[in-house]
Amino acid sequence: MLVEVEKIATFPRGRVLAQVQTGFGRAAVIWRGDADAGPGAYFVEWTVDEAITWGRNARPAAGTGPEVRHGGHCVVLRGRLSPVEDGAAVLQVDDANILLDMTDPLPDGVDGMWVELFVDRDKIALSPIRI
Template structure:
C-alpha cells in the first residue's frame, strides 16, 4: 500500500513511530524502516502483532470502506474480514492483506463483513519496501 510518511519520531517509552496519511485517514504506528526516512510516499506492508479477539479488540464496523484513525491510546483499522480455506483470518485493508492471529475462533457470519480492529499503536507496524 502506498502511504505518505509525514515524519518518524521516537519517544523514550516507545519504538520508532511513523505519522502517516492514507486516502482514508491518518495515524501514527510503529515504523520498521530507516529511522532517518524523509517525508514522502512509501510502499508499505502493514502487520498486526496483537491477537484478535471478537468483542474485545474487534467488532462490526460502523460504516463501510477502509479507514484508519487514532482511537485514544490505540489505532482503529476498518477493513473487510476474510477467512482463508485453511481458516486463517485476513483483513482486506484497501487491497492490502493483513494476516491476523486469532485468540479464539470467530463467530459465524462475520467472514466477508466490514470490521473495526482496535490495536495498540506499537502493535501495528509499517514495513517499507521497494517495488
C-alpha cells in the same frame, strides 16, 4: 499499500513512530524502516502483533469502506475480515491484506463483513517495501 509519511520520530527506548496519511485516514504507528527516512510516499506492509478476539478488539463496523484513525491509545483499522486456515484471518484494508492471529474462530456470518479492529499503537507497524 502506498502511504504518505508525514514525519518520523524516535522516542525513548528506540521506539520509532511514523505519522502516516492514507486516502482514508491517518495514524501514528511503529515504523520498521530507516529511522532517518524523510517524509514522502512509501509502499508499506502492515503488521499487527496483537492477537485478535472477536468482541474485544474486533467488532462489526458502523460504516463501510476502508479507514485508519487514532483511537486513544490504539489505532483503528476498518476493512473486510475473512478467515483463513489454522484459525487466522485476513483484514483487507483497501489494497493491503493484513494477516491476523485470532484467539478463537470467527462467529458465523463474519466472513467478508466490514469490521473495525482496535490495536494498541505499539502492536501495529509499517515496513517499507520495494515494488
